[in-house]
Amino acid sequence: MYVILTNKPGEFRTEMTEGVTQVESWDYIFYGRKRANFTIARIEGAPRITIVEDAPPQIVNRVPSKLFEAFDTLEEARAELNTLTHYGSMDIELRAAS
Template structure:
């Protein structure tokens, strides 16, 4: 199973936790500005938790169960969903592999 994790610079970051393995990451460039980083990660165990940390003090940390994330059976399905989520019409949007 795969999930899509998001990090938004200046807002929050998603940290890789036990039972979660990053597969590939992309910077989301909106009109040339880096707005987010998306990481497609494989879940090695169904009860894995995802850690999300706010960038601003007091840097609140949340440990979210992976069951709350949309899951994809294959890497290709996760990639297709990421394309759908990040493109709209003819807007200047680029997913740049990291």
């Protein structure tokens, strides 16, 4: 199974934990500015996904992966990411993260 995880600089980040493996990562560029990073990750079993707030006191949440929309294939996850990040003729780009 695959899930889409999000990092929003200055707000929160998602950390890889046991049972969660990064497959690929994309920077979301909105009108020339990086606004977020999306990671497609493979999950095995029923891991918890760790989300950490950037601002003090840096609250940590461990969310059950069953609460995330899951995709059977990498291609389905990519298609959903494309749907989530494009709207009309807005200047939006998904760029492979380094």
